[in-house]
Amino acid sequence: MSYLSYPRINFYGRFFTDPSTVNNDPTHYIVSDDPPSPWQNPDGLHQFKLENCTVVSTIGQNGEVADPIVNMPFMTTNTPSPAKIADLDVYQQGVPTIYGMQVSIPISSTVSLTGVVDPAVLNQLWWVSVLATRSWQDSDYLMDSFGGDMNACGIFQSVIRIPQGSWPEDSTSPILQQLRERTALEDGNYLISMRFVVDGYRNVPEDKNYQTGRITGSLGPVLGNEPRYNAGARWMWGRAQDKSNPWNWPMFNNVQFVVDFSRKLLILDLANGICRQNAGGAPVDLGNLTAWIVPEQGDKVSLGNVDYSEFCYNLYSHIVEIPLTDEQLALAKNSQIQLTMSRTDIGPSLVFSENVDQTNVEVEVRPIRISGTPGTTATTKVFVSKMCKPLLGKQLKLDIISVHGDTPGATVPPSNPGNTPQAIGAISASISPTDSNGYATVTIEILKDPGFRTPLLDGQLYFINLYDPAEPVPISPSQSSIISCLAWSDYQVNENPTWEDVQEILAGYVKLFPGMNKKINFSDFPTFQTFALNPPWQAYQVPPPNGPLGIERGAIGFYLSRDITDPRYMPVTRDLSPAKQMTLFHYIKNLIQTPIVPPTS
Structure with missing residues (x-):
């Protein structure tokens, strides 16, 4: 406030x-x-x-x-x-x-x-x-x-x-x-x-x-x-x-x-x-x-x-x-x-x-991205109050909803299928009682591989609704009390990927983000190789970097390794899983160590 x-x-x-x-x-x-x-x-x-x-x-x-x-x-x-x-x-x-x-x-x-x-x-x-x-x-x-x-x-x-x-x-x-x-x-x-x-x-x-x-x-x-x-x-x-x-x-x-x-x-x-x-x-x-x-x-x-x-x-x-x-x-x-x-x-x-009897539930960070490897966890805080007064020791409840086209709050027409059956039971979530400042902690854990919706749409999407069990379960909960969780599929890092593996990871961006692809044509190997090897990262006027896997040159590796909060981060949509990102780093590292002749096909 x-x-x-x-x-x-x-x-x-x-x-x-x-x-x-x-x-x-x-x-x-x-x-x-x-x-x-x-x-x-x-x-x-x-x-x-x-x-x-x-x-x-x-x-x-x-x-x-x-x-x-x-x-x-x-x-x-x-x-x-x-x-x-x-x-x-x-x-x-x-x-x-x-x-x-x-x-x-x-x-x-x-x-x-x-x-x-x-x-x-x-x-x-x-x-x-x-x-x-x-x-x-x-x-x-x-x-x-x-x-x-x-x-x-x-x-x-x-x-x-x-x-x-x-x-x-x-x-x-x-x-x-x-x-x-x-x-x-x-x-x-x-x-x-x-x-x-x-x-x-x-x-x-x-x-x-x-x-x-x-x-x-x-x-x-x-x-x-x-x-x-x-x-x-x-x-x-x-x-x-x-x-x-x-x-x-x-x-x-x-x-x-x-x-x-x-x-x-x-x-x-x-x-x-x-x-x-x-x-x-x-x-x-x-x-x-x-x-x-x-x-x-x-x-x-x-x-x-x-x-x-x-x-x-x-x-x-x-x-x-x-x-x-x-x-x-x-x-x-x-x-x-x-x-x-x-x-x-x-x-x-x-x-x-105003409803003076209603508990106010506000999630501080509402969108969550989490790796699909079983055992991975993510947390966010929730502020719980009533009439501006923080509530101490309040135990909220939560519901996990696997999102489909007809799920309330989904932003596509209801005819779209949404999550696959593999999404069911892939995540769990718990919430602590509130502390003296009115904050509770929600912990999300991956239980099994969530899978993916299509080869180009990684992971599954969940809504986690938070509510006070002492009140009627809201039919249309406030947006402030809903966590949206994107759980990526459990992709295994490939330390020796081929160009075909790289193209498979980047296929969605090549097709769906023409603006990004016009900056660097990710479907063209000579272009990819050029920008994977050049320039040295000092050209970006940053301190001597410690790049992933020792990578310290190449535009693709530079933008790919920025923090997610950095406006230069690639891909701009921030929907590339860490495991697939690391696979691309391995490919770039291998290119730097042993430049590859362009594929003939």
Whole structure:
């Protein structure tokens, strides 16, 4: 919830991203489906950049303040390469992750606040954030006339790591000075909480804003033991969605909020909650939006109107602060919060409502990749709270779901088969009771070889749903409480692979990622050999490297051996298993030691 504290830096602008979507269709992974249909932007390189973003406001302890960084650029750098965005799996495209994003606020021509963002995962994604133009029925132009990506909206939350020695010492910005004083220092880095919301992405080449969308975000301190990649806040849930409703009844998502007891404020984050009038546009007109405290006994208490305007979205990242009296503050601590609209012609007036009895479950790192070798384990943390209070000794339960085309949450049409029978029983998962800070640990273990779905689609995909056994099992669990686990097949490392073995590993990338293949033609041996032997890694201006198996030259080995968080990592999709990766390293090592004459066939 740190970004909802103070000081807060709000930015606004556009983002650019160019993912190829050839790999978004499971049928393309069938060997005989060649060439696959191009889908959208087949030559895309999966870059993620900020465009024309600026700092639009700064919030101090007592509200908005004038600060020298307002109107300065908020930008991404290309160091060491543009950030990359990649899905976990063709059946789970709902947790795309941004890797290696470096952001910067130039304070002057020579000084900047610059840091690297931990991998950021999309959360609370919804596909109906734009008011329909015909109806909400799936059969009616897929709910409107715009197309899925333009209708989508979601949140990314992560941490920026600013090297301690690089923080601008002579900055004239009071906000930056206060931010450094309040935030955590860890392993020589100041940690900055970062939350940003993206919507209105344009994926039609004829659009003047092609491959861009709207972005609004906030930066704040990292405080105490709060979650790094979730708000750890209280939630109001949008009113029930029904596609049989009239087309002009807007949909609603969820609203995160906190009660700040030291500053006597109710702080609402509306940026991902209210339906837009058009893609990347203003919120739907709700009339007056009013906040209420609803105690268990007695009358509900009005907190007045809430500013949900487009102006608030653009200038304050749709974060609204409402002052509370001492009496209201005491009530808000344990009472339900609601938001109602004054309009009566677009559905029920209660549009957001908190469930004070619900346990809040938030997985910190939700996408998991794990080797398919039996005995391999992976872990992630889960923050468990109720009304912002961490729960001690809470024992959650979990369900493991083998994902098929018709599994709720799968991101492909239901007709696709998904996992194979071999996937059943291949993994286990357990969860510890929560500690004093409200954190539990989920441990995933490989029990047997998960196998693969097709020769080009490695491994199997699982959803692990977490829930409080004291409450009804949720029919549609929150995205925050679901782990998506890709378990690769148990491939045995081949220390003496042939060119044919290498081609088999790379076949899917050659077919499904034309943009990558145009950089280096992986189907052509002379090209592969050239880039496997050249250049020496010193050419990349990195310290003398200790490459895998002693490899210290060759572009392919260099990009293949970067850390998964590095934006230069290859393959950009990050779906190559460690065992297959090591097999490629052995082939490159053998090439370096004994260059091979190109095959004649």
